[in-house]
Amino acid sequence: MANVTLNVPSGIGKTLGLDGVFYSTVAGQVSMPPAAVAPGLFAAGYTYSAGATGAAGTTGSTGSQGVVGSTGGVGATGATGTTGTTGSATGPTGNTGNTGATGSTGPTGATGT
Secondary structure, three states, X not given: XXXXXXXXXXXXXXXXXXXXXXXXXXXXXXXXXXHHOOOHHHHOOOEEOOOOOOOOOOOOOOOOOOOXXXXXXXXXXXXXXXXXXXXXXXXXXXXXXXXXXXXXXXXXXXXXX
C-alpha cells in the first residue's frame, strides 16, 4: 500500500512512527506507511494532506426529451418583382395579299347601225 502524507504542526522536525522509524518533516509534511501512523498524532495536531485526484466518475444518464416548441410565426411578404421590359410598338409587316381572280368578260356591245 502507498504511503500516507500528513501535515505536520510547525516546529516538528521528525516524527516517530509506530514501526519505530523516525520520519523527517519536509516542507511541513511527513510521509510514512499507514501502519506507522499512531492515533495520537491527530490529537497532537497532525492532519491528512490532500491525496491524489481520484478517478472520474461514470457519466450520468441522459435526461428526458424536452417538449416540442411552439410553431414559428408567419414569414414576411416577399418584395414586389421588377417591371418587365416594354414590348415593341409595332408588329411585323404582314405578307402581300394574293392576286385577285380574273374578272368575267364584259357584255357585248350593241350592234352598229
